[in-house]
Amino acid sequence: MHKTRLPSLTEILILTLLLLAIIFVAVHQLGLPIQLAFIGCWFVVMGFGKYLGYHYHHLQKGVIAGVTQGMDAIMILIAVGALIGSWMAGGIVPNIIYLGLSVMDPALFLPAAFIICAITSLATGTSFGTAGTAGIAMMGIGAGFDLPPALVAGAAISGAYVGDKLSPLSDTTVMTASMCQVNLIAHIKSMLYVSVPACIIACIAFLLVGLGFDHDGGTGTAQQVMDAIAVHYTIGWYMLLPALIVIGLLMMRLPSFPVIWLGALLGVLWAMLFEQASLVSAFDSLYNGNFIDTDVEFLQILLNRGGITSMLSVILLVILALGLGGLMESIGVLTAVCNVLQHWATTTGRLGLSTMLSGILGNALGGAAYVSIMTASTITSRNYEQMGIDKRVLSRNVESGGTVTTPMIPWTDGGIFMATTLGVSTLNYLPFLWYHWLVLGIALLYSYAGWYHFAPVEYDAEGTPQPQSAS
Template structure:
């Protein structure tokens, strides 16, 4: 006989959600304790409800393990990117990109250039983490040299990185969303263009305007000092960019991301030994320990003294605890209970759009990972799309809007943790400048409630200018 447990009541769900927020506030804001401890405490909060419903500890432990296992690919990517960052700094690859960028990019168009460069990199590679850890770090160095507000630069970088994470056919989140929604991946991408296209254009214009506002008074003497310091400390040359070109080419050829990134890290260590004067063992060790430099420019030292597998260890612990929270909420039926409430409320295209996006955000907020958010967004609301005869391309489009692009907005999600650690800017500091991400959310909601670009399974479209293909 199958031992079925009841779903948590509305009061029990509220107890967990309110308790989660209170614990986060007390630990992070009030007492300034590590966020890892806050998430670990949330485990026990959820277990209280689980025990009340009738789950044993071992059943809940299985939920934790499953949640962590489902997100293990993100952990492996973090380890790989950490190694890549460390060797690409030690090998002079990132410093060369910064140096050349300072020579060719005008301060007035820098923010727009950073946004577009990171977008192209992420479209070509399909990874927001890899794009931020390579091109993103370089853009942060260039922006700081121009005297740009560092949070604004981070906003441009992350916005660009999530263009490809959302749209590239090489992106795991793009493929996963299409698969979960039962939509052809190319049709999924075409459907997203109605949202992402306007969001990209508007965000680009905003970055151009802000670039003229800040770039006109950019501190070029600081840029010259940065270039001088980099050339004094590193061998700067065109061939420093070869490992970057190889990695981007391999990812564009749809080779597996983790071995390609680790191969790039190995190339970086070889470059560190061949061209930067590091001893062979020291160059190889940079894969694990990262880069340590003293260039004489404080912000460059802060930016480039990072990377290596050890650099990601605290981040990995944080993600493991966050994934455990998601696994517990799934195991104890809390996510399913929320799903039932959303299904009974969403009775039109606008409410269904909002419910999907809220479900995705819940996955990031309470599950701590993009993968969790894609599952919660698609599986918690897919019944409504079928019930209302809404085309499943809308489900996949809204899943990306509520799941993928909101990931870097949550401080304890895998995307939020990685971006903050890699770029050296806290999540809440760069959040107001995630213009592409925020516009995707806003435009998706506008389409949903205005019945624009809403497709139905009978090929009827409310907006007659666009019919489902």
């Protein structure tokens, strides 16, 4: 019988440092694409797997399993790329930017961007869809007000993940409740204890920062942008209909992938009806994105974008990152680390911290929120049972360490998508993800202070938790 073993913590540390060194040298020292660095990491992990006694076919299955877990994100990336291209060509995003510049107060824009993206994500349940529509519009409006792109991206992404964490339409919310054996509404109510104060504090912070900018120059820039948009695009309320239709259909809990594609096709129709685009050029915007010939450099950067081709390098990076995560999981790296965390978690504070660390590790090593949710919920679940702590606390901590940290790590599907879609690198927008940092801090505070832990849960003789009400 072929023998395999779990890696030791020392071996995992050496492996992690080696992978980080490969990525750093390839990208920062040699200027090579990060995709090549990840391929190199694949072979290093495969070699380590062989050292632990695993056959190549087992390692290959790990790669395939990892990529399969992220196929939803890959499909959405393709659809969002098409939607961005056709909505630029069809004048939909330019009209949203025009409307925002005309009605928003520059001093109040940052909290408004946070709230608009939060409402959109709560209504639709998708952070990717929110960033690809409302988020891009917020970036354009923020640029018109001369606000730092990283700060605007921080506000938009913070809002986008409010719904991804809280909405009953969100796949991560539903998945977390299911994995933790918690009623969906009870799970959402438990998260409100963390998310409501995080939202309020983040909104106040964005307001105070926004008030601190000198907006005189920004107002003049905004008018120039509006004038330039009016020259190149049709302006009218009916130009917003595709966006309203997409948001409405997502609110009706229809699947994101076909709904986003429907929105992309509406963009094609709008390009032909209102922007005098030919049939070929309108459909070409789905694949190659939008192109306008203008002397206004700002519009060249803002509006000449989108298309499936703009997402191809991102999709490849997501596939490689997910494959690396699958490899790490197949050789027992996640299991070995989380076993240590499980034995270490002997108090409520350590238990909450270990759950969130398991989620962060799932994201860092697995590259996707789905991996982090599965890792955090399964590894520490037994500790909650043994300590008699309500599983609603587990589900709340899983979302805090799993869902929320996904866009904070550059090589996850969320980090790659947000950076590419909004045009700001993960490390640049990371300091401004105030909602995310607050969720982590507040959840950790509750764990160590023992606040909002609810009544102990009763389990039957087989260790199965009794059904919980939504109260």
